[in-house]
Amino acid sequence: MPDERGSVSFFLAIGGLVLYGVVWAVGLNGWRVAKTRYGRASAPSRLATLPATSVPGVTIIRPLCGLDSNLYNSLETVMRLDYPRYEVIFAFQDAGDEAIPVVRLLIKNYKHVDARIVINPAKVGVNPKVNNLMQPFHEAQYDLLWVIDSTVAVTEGTLGRMVDAWVSGAGGGTDVESRAAAYAPPTRGQVGLVHQVPIAVVYHRSWGSLIEQAFLNGNHAKMYLSINDVAVESCVVGKSNMYSRASIAGLRTPSPTLRASPDPPSGLAGFGPFMAEDNMIAMTLWRSGLKHAMTPDVALDFIGALSVRQYIDRRARWIRVRKVMVLPATLIEPFTECLLGSLMGSWALNRLFNIPQAPVFVASVLAWFLVDNSVRRSLSTNVRHIGPQTSTGTFALAWAARELLALPVWLYAMVGSTVMWRGHRYRILASGEAKRVD
Template sequence: MNSSQPGVEEEQHLLQDKGHPALLALAFVGLGWYILLWAIGLLGCLAARRRYKHRPRSRLATESPGSVPGVSILRPLKGLDTNLYENLESSFTQEYPSFEILFSVAHEDDQALPVARELMAKYPHVNAKVIVGEEIIGVNPKVNNLIRSYRQAANDILWVLDSNVMMHSGAMARSVDALQGKSRSGRRIALVHHVPFAIVNESRIGSRLDEAFLNTNHAKMYIAINTVAIDSCVMGKSNLYRRSDLERVNGSRKPIAQQDSQSSEQCGLPAFGRYLAEDNMIASALWHELGERHDLSCDVARNVVGKMSLSDYIQRRARWIRVRKHMVLAPTLLEPLTESVVVSAIGCASLKYIFNVPALPFLLLHFTLWLSVDLDVYSSLAGHRLPASIRWEFLGAWLGRELLALPIFLYAIFGDTVNWRGRRYQVLRNGEVRPAREGRWCGRTSRQSHDYEPLEVEIVEH
């Protein structure tokens, strides 16, 4: 009798521990979080199927020029991006009756200029211009590059399109359709954006990691968040909005009705030159200051990824984590809890405590289903299944991306300096930036904004 007593007492002790209110409540919170993340992932997967499986041709593609709103495509150029010729050519081949293209370059000797001029000669019927000369209105070189094209654009609708992005010929018409629509709540659409889809033409470890990230987890969460649409969430590879709307906002993110009518704050694109993520801030300003909404069209922004090393990939991910930390702290701090490895640990511990579910079978099932959902999202965006020729490289990169997510976050969250386009910046409150000063943690300093002189010459080509 006595020999069996320890076993009975141990069992009773375990039962008492399992019934501890605080531990049990924590386990159920963890289980709820696990279920919520699966719901968000499945929402992104189903929304991707619904939105991207079918891309009907817009009626605007066949209308007369005078019956559709004109569009000005603004493409900032700097150097020879991967696939630059095909990327820029996709602007010339848009099936839309009324548009112009404005190429912006800071310097006359930029290597991208001959490519733009060659395309202008190839498509003489397209209204295209090259505008040379930046205007320093802030620390963001992209905004400095774009400001003259922004002011000279002939149309109210602006399509700001990065030089490393290639768009389908029907994208403009479908995007204008979306811009003229209403949100589910009946609010006006002020911005149309496109989920990026990475295309790798040179197999490098960083390129494959970026491809696996953008085409699965990032796209899944991006689409899900924009489907729920409780707040602005925009990545600016390809954004369509009205200049008349942008001229009413200043980046304060305060509703216009609550802003001081005597305020002298600058509005329009120049107001966003102080931010590194100007695209995200413009979208947020249109959402919060005007009370308008955004929409995703059924096109993807095909982002051609160049030669990216592992270090390049880590620095790129760290850069945007550090920027987001100063823009939206709470959601950024929650990011690790949305990644598959951390989510699986939470789900495993919770189910083990509540239902005594064995860990190994659960984890195998979790990652199999998680990967299946991610591959389904890939198929919806690409329009086909994962090609057999890259299957094992992609799956290896997917696994590497999942395992690296938490270490990269921990590395990024404790820093404030970032590298972008060969310059180093310190991220400040609300996502503003300034050139980083030389110091122990900053490395070589970048030149201050007042060290730059705007070009006096402006060359406009027709």
């Protein structure tokens, strides 16, 4: 019996050490990408100086609902882009929405920009963002669509670099300008989605918002960059996504419920039942043979004043969504976090090589923090002028709180299936769809 227990612990240690090594390899690759791609000034787009008739037109859509944090400044960034041919649609579902006067003032202040408001209360599913996008998708002047969340700000050169990435992935030679002028929707094997890594900006400091910022700008960004660099699977957050309307229109709905109906919708309407519509759209494009590309820009997400409870609910919501979509990855998630991962790695090294566990654990946690801090500093290189900067000390405290909360939040999320979203309660179904239950 003792020998059997020893054999079991031996093989568990081997498995734990392998997983620990893989997690570190993924994390260090994300750190490398952050340092090399974002740690220096971005080159201007070659398309920004071309005549409007020589570049693809882009329709920017900003779905809006209510007064989000720093709303005017966030929306203003798309009115100041360094690109010769684009329009902006501000999309609402309610004619009495509080954000409409803010948008009207913005349009008045930037009369030279082709911008307008679209209001349509129609609903095709439980997802309010999908409902909000239906009319703009129909009215968009251009096939290339750039959908940006209401809380997100972008820098002036971002659009040009996104179109660069789009046409550079279209194949057929190296003449980007010629391919841009001869724009066509992508085909299998070409780039079908362009996005940026999101990082959080905090004006209204609270513990919840600072913890959220530490998560997004550190561990989340590191993993996001690494997974997209390796590009073995789709990994996209819908803060800032560009894709072709023609590509979306041709997608079959991934919803089992809608597929069972006599006349299932295709295109954008087919993603209405999902809470994580951004991930589902990106995954469906990926599985249809279209690649994803990233630019050396960040999507600046202005985080409001969150309480710690609100932070916990937000993280739990997305864990509950992920566990029905990618259960195996969600089950091992705690071992990819700093504290449990370091505990696993230090124990495995002690069991296999008799290396003292305590100093290895401390060294692992310290190294984890240093990598995350380096990542967040690299990502802020080109955007230090936007928003207040968080000191290393504040980041360290918020980072430590985030790591201490990681396992309790995961456990809390795994035992439930209901979430609060936009003031309503939903149950996440086994298919990944959301059903309103209040």
